[in-house]
Amino acid sequence: NPSNAAQFNIEMSRSLEGIGASLQSENEYVTIQSIVKGGPAEKSKQVAVKDRIVGVAQGKNGEFQDIIGWRTDNAIPLIRGTKGTTVRLKLLPEGKTNTNPKIVELVRDKIVLQDQLASKEIRTYDVNGKAVKIGIIDVPAFYLDYKALQAGDKNYQSISRDVKIIIDSLKAQKVDGIVMDLRQNGGGSLPEAIQLTGLFIKTGPVVQVRDVRNKIEQDDDDDPSVAWNGPLAVMVDRFSASASEIFAGAIQDYGRGLIVGTQTYGKGTVQSAIDLDKVIGSSFSKLLAGLKNKGDQTVRSSSGGQISFGQINLTIAKFYRISGSSTQHKGVIPDIQFPSAIPLDKYGEDTEPSALPFDMIAKGNYATTGSFSDAIPQLKTLHDARMQSNVSYKNLVEDIAEYKKRDAEKIVTLNEAELKKQHEEDDAKTLAHDNARRAALGLKPLVKGAPRV
Template identity: 85%
Template sequence: MFGIEINLMFIKNMFKKLYMMAILGASVACHATPGQPIKVAGSKNLEPDEQQAIVCKEVTEMITNYNYKKIKLNDSISTVIFNRYIKSLDENHNYFLASDLNDFDQYKTQLDDDLQNGELNHVFYIFNVYQKRYNERIKYSLDQLNKTYDFTQKDEFMFNREDQPWVSTVSDLNKFWDKRVKYDLLNLNLATPDLTKNKETLKKRYENLIIQSAKLNNQDVFQLFMDAFTESIDPHTNYFNQSNAAQFNIDMSKSLEGIGASLSSENEYVTIKTIVKGGPAERSKLLTVDDRIIGVAQGKNGEFQDIIGWRLDNAITLIRGPKGTTVRLKILPKGKTTTNPKIVELVREKIVLEDQLASKEIRTYNSNGKTVKIGIINVPGFYLDYKAYQAGDKNYRSISRDVKLIIDSLKAQKVDGIVMDLRQNGGGSLPEAIQLTGLFIKTGPVVQVRDVKNRIEQDDDDDPSIAWNGPLAVLVDRFSASASEIFAGAIQDYGRGLIVGTQTYGKGTVQSAIDLDKVIGNSFSRLLASVKGKSAPASTGTPTSFGQINLTIAKFYRISGSSTQHKGVIPDIKFPSAIPLDKYGEDTEPSALPFDMIARSSYTPVGNFAAVIPQLKTLHDTRMQTNVNYKNLLEDIADYKKRDAEKTVTLNEAELKKQHEEDDAKTLAHDNARRAALGLKPLIKGEPRTKDKDADFLKIEAGQILTDYIGLKPQS
């Protein structure tokens, strides 16, 4: 079995945090001896370290030798990596000057050699110029708050400059940032018409950006560049540094070892935002939401480290730790001053993220006067607590085990059908996709896998037991990917259930998570000597962690022989997609592998929906003609396309206020139309919108389609 199947959504969202910043300034031209850091005058220069050089070489070797795509680095690929790296820094062309890009041009075809040699000074130089520009831009923005603003002028701000040329002069870039500051201030003024107060709010916001910029370290730069490299080769081969690898594995297992509290950074304080029920933090009854952690000590006698002003990820690393170990926290209760902190001692435990596990609900429908009960199972990811599984823990959590228990409870409640909701499910464990499919079929192939040597392996469900043999539907959307597509594709190929929703993502590749500590550990001295160009390495101490690479090692295929790559799974009953198909999906990734097919597996379908699908579509379409939520969804999709094409926004207060009021009125009208259809009283302007279980009409409609099928089944 090939390792794990990577969670797509985790990867796509994980790195969009501190990196996307802004900068301006004069051109910085500077050259240095190869292998030496290139200094940027007037800037805090971040520099690569020896460990990063080693990781760079090792990851490059793995990708060029073992990645499924079998690609060799050359000047053409180097240019792609360079362009992606620049885009990740300044996608909107707001910060660099044209002269900066002219200076960087010398590295465009150099990066392939740099990667193979572990040379990182060039990419760090580019980032240091970027950070210099960023700080200059934010400081310039702060200075503009002293100006007098006229919001009655007819003027526009071009917020989307992605297709615009790089600005040539500082004065031209200043003109853009003048409007950027004015737009920020105008938005605050529309909410609260107090210009003095709003300027102070914006001042604090800009000052905080400078503070956060100062917290960036060389790991951030290295991670950003490695993202540009790996995603230029293959969108799903990824390198994770230590903290990101830890977060990835938490996402895969839906558990962590710690105190049972989520944290955020607010005004330089690490602040408790939520407390996990049943965890050490809750049971102590000594911590509450909005308490601030100002110091952390390990064990009963360790010295406290002051963490005020720390980056959140560094603070979390101190607070988390192996279960059974003790951590002491210096707590500043909400509203208290720093003169009176309290000490809280906690023993870390394994925390299961219950809110991210499979869950259920039962909905009732009417079919020709008969009540039909439909169980809806939310499947947020194909998680597996692999560490607990390896340790022999009989109670390890996995999606297939959790869903099996849920199905048993739904059967006890005598449901007539089950909807598996896989929307927003980016994947997870490949074995779990097979196990989950096995809950609905007797035995047989589930997925085919072709490795780098073109060997094809068929993975079967060998367990003859079936957890649910009744009516089944699978609800998917554009962000259903990877393991979700294996499951949905197998259910569709067997004719075991109806697939409803929108075309899925189209990720048909398999990744294996490789712990670089295990790979590099034994050869650390040899690699370090190679990087330094010496016969024997200097003493470097023990590295904290080399991180992890998730390497694409195979491609999976449906048992019908079709790949899900690019095309995804096409539903039997299609819903309109609120997620733009032309912006999100494997077919929008330039470096993605192509669609292809292999031979069909030997399997016997257990059902065929061909005869009833036209009837189900007719019933669905008829309902949607009078469905208020469906009408609103179509309008929202049209509005999104219109707004997405816009590149400018007015800076006239009256005009912008009118736009906001029209948008708010439309949203309120949509809400009240939905509430009227549910028999609820309308909301008035300004009244808070409450969540209700009937808001998700696509989920309700999936259950209705299955109910229709149950009604038609005796005649089919």
């Protein structure tokens, strides 16, 4: 639907056009929850957190529409809109009655979702008396602001560009190795998966695609420059999917880096997004707009443009690793595997009854840059030995076992005393786990009821 299509495009571009505020429904009011720094709402100095929006009008002279009692999803399309257009809001400050709302006029602008972009941190570890600096890059999605790219914006947002900048900064800080954290990364742009892989290899194939006619195409990295040629690891979990699996699979196939974590999701299909606004003729669009809005042909979409019919995502092909294996159904198996806090029997493509199966095609023409085959057995031994004395690891294993036990239970007590006892036991166990972890880190223990960090 149009709302989901708009949200998909926002997630892909990591940007939107609007007033720069997040909203939430509270007691029948659409309420300002946070304000984006540098956005129209903040610049106006007239909008505050906890303000309630009771009316919205388009342009300088448009009629106000009362939105009290509206769902946030229904109100957002009225508030977002094309950059440079005007929206007026009726606002009730926190604690005020609805007798005299103030009117605020804002000019919409492009808002970059900075908190959803790639980020970094550096951790220092003591290895045999030597300080080792590891740069960790959080890769939340394979985003690409395609609209800005098409418009010729030299500063368009993309994951590969952002990671390249981060790598340069980590090199300046003289890190000894880099970890790419792809946990919870559900994918995104295929070209960005190729570009990101290209930051770690010279040139060569990254992924193969087979369409419904069994035609196989190979997508290559043609840029010989390498941003990082030092030690590399890629961290994945069950919710690493699609483009994440292409990147992790290529790094593994080239022997360029070590894959650690849990088996990935197994989403190896290619979708093509069809914009229904471009398919449905303008005359038919106006007819539907008239029927829906009784003659008013300016029904607004979630992106703030004219009437939107959403988009259809069609599955048109399958991804294959350069080794010939499909990522569909099977995903990527890490070199070093961790216990999974996410139930593998409940989430993943292999849990879906109608999922396309795993299969293979011929391998691509590529040359490995290294190999971990001899090192992996030793690394596993070292990992297992280290985890035997790791308090957090032991707690994780216990928590997973406890979850499976609780999940298998078919009976839930309704006895208040027994429930209270169970909750107290759970709280005590959590506190004991937290204090064991804090003791290992040299931190003071928590007392019951204190905030846990």
